Amino acid sequence: MSSSFDKSKYSHIKKIILLSGKRKCGKDYLGEKLAEKLHAVLLHLSEPLKLEYARLNQINGEQLLTSSSYKENYRKDMIKWGEDKRHEDSSIFCRLAIEQKDEICLTNPIWIVCDIRRYTDIEFFQKYFSNQLLLVRIEASTDTRNKRGWIFTSDIDDSESECQLIFCRLAIEQKDEICLTNPIWIVCDIRRYTDIEFFQKYFSNQLLLVRIEASIDTRKKRGWIFTSDIDDSESECQLDENVDWSFIFSNNDTDNFNEQINNLIKIINS
Known part of the structure; x- marks a missing residue:
């Protein structure tokens, strides 16, 4: 068709x-x-x-x-x-x-x-x-x-x-009093293209997309165990490709956390 x-x-x-x-x-x-x-x-x-x-x-x-x-x-x-x-x-x-x-x-x-x-x-x-x-x-x-x-x-x-x-809108509404006065918002759990599209629609000029990555070994040390129908589901995998990330944060134990977060803060404040 x-x-x-x-x-x-x-x-x-x-x-x-x-x-x-x-x-x-x-x-x-x-x-x-x-x-x-x-x-x-x-x-x-x-x-x-x-x-x-x-x-x-x-x-x-x-x-x-x-x-x-x-x-x-x-x-x-x-x-x-x-x-x-x-x-x-x-x-x-x-x-x-x-x-x-x-x-x-x-x-x-x-x-x-x-x-x-x-x-x-x-x-x-x-x-x-x-x-x-x-x-x-x-x-x-x-x-x-x-x-x-x-x-x-x-x-x-x-x-x-x-x-x-509703979920993007509700997340804002539930903290509306703080959101109305604070000029910087951090959304910790973007999982789908539509989540990104919501914020791009209303806040495109203010948006910063950050991808946090860690190796499988690192995640296992933190208690992660692969669970079928969860870790291979859309909510976990949809954003693995086709996203133009503003910053990729490598969060393994061997990575320099402080250096990366300082670089990220510079971008946020620029």
Whole structure:
């Protein structure tokens, strides 16, 4: 499938509303009500994902599109498959969601996208429709979501698909009083490209990217033991390549720690 997108077909667009929120917060309900009142096109990025996943695995795609318990049997594996596809092509499901309803999209000036979950989803629409974009966050308490049938599920509700849009922002908000007065922030645990992208988006001129490296022997002496599905996971490995680091700090026992930290401080203060 081509990764190109022909924006010129959609010059009639007046507004694209992107809805974001956690499971059982009411994204679909709000999207349906807005679409009804605005006579808008309702798009789901998960729809092409689910239909293609169903086709490849020979299961019922229409059932995956419902809120039934059927899709819960496949959710974890479906999320993993979707992440793999996005790593190959970050905007694939944004384009497919539009293409699958292209006949309606070509004539309707208002689109509502019900399930924005990642920075790359937002970036796709910002790239092509920045002047028409409206970003809406839907929030509901844990109690409310529980009443609607939500049950916390590990590897789903704490996964990138549910949480990517909030952790950088929450880290700042939790120390907001200090952040409002201190001119230097140090973020100790950047693990993904999207973490970097968040700070590049808002603080590109102030950003310094520091990579800390230590040999396997050094890490073992500090108690590290390789654990499958953790040390070979995305959270540990994604930034191992394709990052233009401002400073690489070599932190083995034989390295000159004081010399390196002094050099780093000079760069910070420059």
